[in-house]
Structures are given as C-alpha cells and as structure tokens.
Amino acid sequence: MLSSYYYQKFLRLLGVLIKDIYDDNGTTIIEIQMERKPHSCPCCNHVTNAVHDYRLQPIKDLPAFGNNTILLLRKRRYVCKDCGKRFYETLDFLPRYYRHTKRLAFYILQQLSSTHSFKSVSASVNLSITTVIRIFDNLSYAPQSLPKVLGIDEFKGNTGHEKYQCIITDPENRTIIDILPNRYKTDLTSYFLKFDTSKTTLFISDIWGTYRDLAKELFGSATYVIDKYHYARQVL
Numbered sequence: 001m002l003s004s005y006y007y008q009k010f011l012r013l014l015g016v017l018i019k020d021i022y023d024d025n026g027t028t029i030i031e032i033q034m035e036r037k038p039h040s041c042p043c044c045n046h047v048t049n050a051v052h053d054y055r056l057q058p059i060k061d062l063p064a065f066g067n068n069t070i071l072l073l074r075k076r077r078y079v080c081k082d083c084g085k086r087f088y089e090t091l092d093f094l095p096r097y098y099r100h101t102k103r104l105a106f107y108i109l110q111q112l113s114s115t116h117s118f119k120s121v122s123a124s125v126n127l128s129i130t131t132v133i134r135i136f137d138n139l140s141y142a143p144q145s146l147p148k149v150l151g152i153d154e155f156k157g158n159t160g161h162e163k164y165q166c167i168i169t170d171p172e173n174r175t176i177i178d179i180l181p182n183r184y185k186t187d188l189t190s191y192f193l194k195f196d197t198s199k200t201t202l203f204i205s206d207i208w209g210t211y212r213d214l215a216k217e218l219f220g221s222a223t224y225v226i227d228k229y230h231y232a233r234q235v236l
Helices: 004-011 102-113 118-125 129-137 185-192 209-218 228-235
Strands: 016-024 027-034 051-064 067-079 086-088 149-156 164-170 175-180 202-205 223-226
Touching: 051 102, 051 118, 102 118, 102 129, 118 129, 175 185, 185 209, 202 209, 209 223
Parallel strands: 027 067, 149 202, 202 223
Antiparallel strands: 016 027, 051 067, 067 086, 149 164, 164 175
C-alpha cells in the first residue's frame, strides 16, 4: 500500500488520496478523496471534525497518459456541532464554483500565450470554447513597472464595446506590456499615474494629440518620439 506521500507526489496535489484509477472511453478517471482534518465553521468559527455526508464531484484536470483526465472527488460536507451549519471542505486546488483545477486554468493561459487559438486549446483540454474564453477573460494582469522605452498605439479591436483599444509596448525588448480597453485621455492618465514614469527615457507614439499630451504631462523625463511610419506618411 502506497503512503499518502506517494499519492501526493503522483498527483502533485497536497492532501489528496488516490482511491482508484481507470479508463472510461478514452478518459482517465482518478477517484480521489482529501485527507480528513478539522475545519472551522464559516459562520461561527467553531472547529469541527464531524462529517454530515459526501457527494461525488467530477473535476477536469490536465490531460494525462494521452487522455483527458477527470478527478472524481468524494467530497465531504461537514456539520458544525455548535450552530448546525453544514459546509463543504476547503480545496486549495479548486476555486469555489469551478469545475476544473487551478493548474488546468494556468495550462490554458500558457497555451493561449503561445498563439494557440481558443478553438485548438478547447479541443486539447476537452472544454468548451466559451469556458476557455471565460478563463482568459478572468485573467487579472497588471505590470509592475514601465519600461525605459515605451511605445503606445491604438488598434481596432473586436470587443463589442469601444471601437479602438490601446496597446502599451516595450519596443526595445519587443514585448507587449498591457492592452487597455480604450484610448480616452482620462483613462490613460489614470492608468499611467499608478506607475513611476520618471524612469522612462523614450516615449514613442503617433502624432495623435492625446499621446502628445500624455508625454508632456506625465513623462517629463522622457524624449517624445514620433514613430517613423506616421511621420513619413504625413510628410509625404
């Protein structure tokens, strides 16, 4: 009999015990259960180890053994002996109301960052396209600082809201810093005020007035550069 240490090393999930593994029409089913431990009641904070009942919850996980993988969790519902509240055990690897593991969500985002399409990723992990898009939309990303060389431009997006979105880039390292939902001056000003702009030495944009104003008002230490394409187009 394998110890809980080997179970956890196999799944790379802390506190998980494997009860069985089998194949079901090309899908790998891994029956699991959490190690039993006392829980604090979410209502009164009384600590209880009393189990009220169990339920089976299928959880989609990373593909394994060449198959799609389902973790079939025998999930405990505890009961508080002090106030009578019934509540489910906490799971670090499964956000509340989710039907897939955190690491599957991270895997999906990693695939999307490598120019994979929503359709191809959804097929590879056996999730609907709408679920993959929802995971992408829930991503909260914010850069920690601005680059020394900053580029700003707009593009015509397809968000269904504003006609133009704004892209912030690091031309020196050829990377995208952020994409903003619009190019309004008030919103761009609020965005850049969150950063230390004094370390930016070059501010590159087209000749649109809003970008010129931002360079003058917020990037006093930077040299304002009009990109060659837009300059040449206006001159010629």
